[in-house]
Amino acid sequence: xxxxxxxxxxxxxxxxxxxxxxxxxxxxxxxxxxxxxxxxxxxxxxxxxxxxxxxxxxxxxxxxxxxxxxxxxxxxxxxxxxxxxxxxxxxxxxxxxxxxxxxxxxxxxx
Amino acid sequence: xxxxxxxxxxxxxxxxxxxxxxxxxxxxxxxxxxxxxxxxxxxxxxxxxxxxxxxxxxxxxxxxxxxxxxxxxxxxxxxxxxxxxxxxxxxxxxxxxxxxxxxxxxxxxxxxxxxxxxxxxxxxxxxxxxxxxxxxxxxxxxxxxxxxxxxxxxxxxxxxxxxxxxxxxxxxxxxxxxxxxxxxxxxxxxxxxxxxxxxxxxxxxxxxxxxxxxxxxxxxxxxxxxxxxxxxxxxxxxxxxxxxxxxxxxxxxxxxxxxxxxxxxxxxxxxxxxxxxxxxxxxxxxxxxxxxxxxxxxxxxxxxxxxxxxxxxxxxxxxxxxxxxxxxxxxxxxxxxxxxxxxxxxxxxxxxxxxxxxxxxxxxxxxxxxxxxxxxxxxxxxxxxxxxxxxxxxxxxxxxxxxxxxxxxxxxxxxxxxxxxxxxxxxxxxxxxxxxxxxxxxxxxxxxxxxxxxx
Numbered sequence: 417x418x419x420x421x422x423x424x425x426x427x428x429x430x431x432x433x434x435x436x437x438x439x440x441x442x443x444x445x446x447x448x449x450x451x452x453x454x455x456x457x458x459x460x461x462x463x464x465x466x467x468x469x470x471x472x473x474x475x476x477x478x479x480x481x482x483x484x485x486x487x488x489x490x491x492x493x494x495x496x497x498x499x500x501x502x503x504x505x506x507x508x509x510x511x512x513x514x515x516x517x518x519x520x521x522x523x524x525x526x
Numbered sequence: 527x528x529x530x531x532x533x534x535x536x537x538x539x540x541x542x543x544x545x546x547x548x549x550x551x552x553x554x555x556x557x558x559x560x561x562x563x564x565x566x567x568x569x570x571x572x573x574x575x576x577x578x579x580x581x582x583x584x585x586x587x588x589x590x591x592x593x594x595x596x597x598x599x600x601x602x603x604x605x606x607x608x609x610x611x612x613x614x615x616x617x618x619x620x621x622x623x624x625x626x627x628x629x630x631x632x633x634x635x636x637x638x639x640x641x642x643x644x645x646x647x648x649x650x651x652x653x654x655x656x657x658x659x660x661x662x663x664x665x666x667x668x669x670x671x672x673x674x675x676x677x678x679x680x681x682x683x684x685x686x687x688x689x690x691x692x693x694x695x696x697x698x699x700x701x702x703x704x705x706x707x708x709x710x711x712x713x714x715x716x717x718x719x720x721x722x723x724x725x726x727x728x729x730x731x732x733x734x735x736x737x738x739x740x741x742x743x744x745x746x747x748x749x750x751x752x753x754x755x756x757x758x759x760x761x762x763x764x765x766x767x768x769x770x771x772x773x774x775x776x777x778x779x780x781x782x783x784x785x786x787x788x789x790x791x792x793x794x795x796x797x798x799x800x801x802x803x804x805x806x807x808x809x810x811x812x813x814x815x816x817x818x819x820x821x822x823x824x825x826x827x828x829x830x831x832x833x834x835x836x837x838x839x840x841x842x843x844x845x846x847x848x849x850x851x852x853x854x855x856x857x858x859x860x861x862x863x864x865x866x867x868x869x870x871x872x873x874x875x876x877x878x879x880x881x882x883x884x885x886x887x888x889x890x891x892x893x894x895x896x897x898x899x900x901x902x903x904x905x906x907x908x909x910x911x912x913x914x915x916x917x918x919x920x921x922x923x924x925x926x927x928x929x930x931x932x933x934x935x936x937x938x939x940x941x942x943x944x945x946x947x948x949x950x951x952x953x954x955x956x957x958x959x960x961x962x963x964x965x966x967x968x969x970x971x972x973x974x975x976x977x978x979x980x981x
């Protein structure tokens with residue numbers, strides 16, 4: 417199961433007016449040879465932009481952030497600004513309650 | 527006249543605005559505001575409200591536990607002392623009667639397990655609980671005792687008058703301020719509030735662990751059969767070695783009524799260095815030959831990640847400030863054995879200090895200092911102090927978990943395998959095999975440092 421499928425299990429209420437994770441200076445990312453954010457993020461918020469010649473090299477998919485806040489600690493250039501989203505927005509964990517209540521049917525054997 | 531002009535120019539700093547708003551309009555002043563309705567915050571709210579204080583509990587999520595994932599285990603001894611006979615009210619999942627450690631490599635695993643039905647007699651030892659249920663219960667307790675709870679309220683800033691904390695600012699959409707005599711910060715690991723206000727240092731990437739977690743749904747009977755548990759009993763399995771891909775860290779399996787949690791956690795700095803994503807680490811563990819049969823046919827119902835402070839004693843910031851206290855994960859008051867019970871205790875102690883400060887109508891450090899004193903005298907700090915070098919040791923011996931789980935499994939393999947050589951020669955052979963992995967001197971040195979740290 418890839419991470420995009422896993423994130424489908426969660427509920428998000430993205431804030432269209434406020435981006436809570438952002439990259440301060442795109443030029444610094446261009447020079448960065450570590451790009452630790454790409455592998456660290458558990459919900460793949462940071463993605464490499466293949467059109468990085470003309471556009472910012474790291475894309476921030478802040479709408480799928482699960483708000484752990486680890487990214488701000490590892491950026492070698494301190495270039496990631498993270499704060500929690502405004503009240504009521506962002507991810508909500510339901511502990512799979514909606515899925516759980518479904519009766520279990522074991523898959524049929526071939 | 528010049529004075530008035532100066533005052534007009536100076537206006538606009540946040541302190542001025544709050545002072546004006548607070549003195550001119552009839553803003554309600556609470557006895558205490560708690561930022562964050564987690565185990566620490568809700569416990570503090572409950573005990574303060576019980577002391578007759580006017581408490582406002584602010585939570586940024588739409589319901590308790592909205593921002594935390596999966597489940598956890600709750601330790602009966604601690605929680606029973608704070609909330610007597612809590613198991614009659616709290617909807618728990620399973621009684622833990624099986625605790626195990628698996629020291630794993632790719633091919634093999636040494637499984638050390640202890641199981642006892644004595645653990646399931648009252649007073650119990652551990653329960654597994656879903657965090658959503660636990661937080662909801664705690665917040666309900668707090669509101670029943672008289673605390674006010676507001677959800678969807680994100681505290682973005684602490685407001686000061688001089689160096690005395692006097693209120694909090696709520697970010698949009700409310701965009702308002704609340705004022706109180708005491709501000710309690712319970713906003714979790716990675717406390718941005720305390721950092722912004724300059725109450726604590728920026729947490730280091732070595733002192734914070736990132737845990738990725740997956741919830742896998744399975745019917746209750748299947749869980750009991752696979753872990754060979756009596757009905758209603760649960761298991762906690764700590765996994766060492768293989769799951770953390772060569773770094774120091776832990777993984778675990780927790781059982782719930784109709785689901786299993788699998789989580790893997792490493793220090794943030796390590797996970798960045800490893801170049802493997804947290805979700806891939808989970809998938810890698812799930813594909814291991816001894817884990818796969820446990821979760822066969824299960825449906826993944828949730829995925830999440832969280833950070834947990836693991837810096838130990840040395841990463842605890844100054845806890846008491848004029849008009850404010852830091853509790854729970856925000857103050858790095860967690861450890862591996864007691865889990866969030868320490869956070870609940872810190873909430874309880876903070877409540878004691880707050881009620882004393884209220885009685886004396888003095889909200890400076892003088893009476894709030896009681897919180898620090900109670901914490902220092904309790905077992906909480908004693909344990910944390912005893913394990914203080916642990917975080918540093920984990921950095922100094924970065925290969926410990928990986929190498930020694932390999933060494934142990936290699937030894938176990940050769941001991942188990944029957945050779946057609948004399949016993950004495952076999953012993954010599956095993957010794958040679960192991961010391962070829964790590965020289966005996968270094969091994970003894972590491973063992974000694976390990977013993978010194980865990981004492």
